Structures are given as structure tokens and as C-alpha cells.
Amino acid sequence: MQLETTPRDDALVVTALMxxxxxxIAIQFKDDLRxxxxxxxxxxxxxxxxxxxxDSSGLGAVVAAMKLLAPAQKLELAGLGPNVEKVFRLTRMDSVFTIxxxxxxxxxxxAKAS
Structure with a gap:
């Protein structure tokens, strides 16, 4: 799977390179993200x-990955292109995720840690 991770401040940035x-690839994506x-x-x-x-399988993988995070972790999304953003908007998942x-x-x- 093509995922790149970068620690930043108090977060982990995971870039999907596909x-x-x-x-x-939805199941493999979910497993690799976990x-x-x-x-x-x-x-x-x-x-x-x-x-x-x-597609809906990809959306399901993102939602499943969110649910598999530790209770203290929060999944946020960034950089959604028009087609991907439309899927989140039409399914109202844009109200579930911080985008x-x-x-x-x-x-x-x-605030940056000092």
C-alpha cells in the first residue's frame, strides 16, 4: 500500500499516495491505515x-479506519479533491469528519508545543 507517514506537532499526517x-484496495487500505x-x-x-x-467501498474503509483508532485518537481529513469531496458531501460524512x-x-x- 502506498501510505506515507509524517509526524507533525501533536499529530501524525498520513498521505495516501494512490x-x-x-x-x-479498500480492505488493504483500511488494514494499512490501522x-x-x-x-x-x-x-x-x-x-x-x-x-x-x-467509491462507497473506499468511503467505508475510511469510516472503518476511524472506528479502529484508539479512543483518544481523532481522524481528520485534508486535501479532498472535487470528486472525493462530493462523495463525503452526498453521504453527509462531511458532518462526521473534520475536513x-x-x-x-x-x-x-x-498552538505549537514549545
């Missing part, structure tokens, strides 16, 4: 800026 999250987020970071920011297509326009926007206004 252009599609669909039925063909593996890389199995840590102490209270925030996980999932960067979907490389993803051009997400940021970019990864940098997810950290704007967040």
Missing part, C-alpha cells in the same frame, strides 16, 4: 490530495 480508493496509526498521536490527519476517485482544505490548514491556529 489515485483511487475503491473496492479493489497499522500506521497504531501509535500515540492524538490526531491523525489523512491527506487525500493524491486521491482522484473514492481541512489542505494539510497546512489542519495545523493553522493550532
Amino acid at each position: 489515485d483511487r480508493i475503491d473496492a479493489a 497499522t500506521v496509526t497504531n501509535g500515540e498521536a492524538p490526531r491523525v490527519v489523512l491527506d487525500l490530495s493524491h486521491v482522484d476517485f473514492l 481541512h482544505s489542505t494539510v497546512d490548514a489542519a495545523f493553522d491556529g493550532v
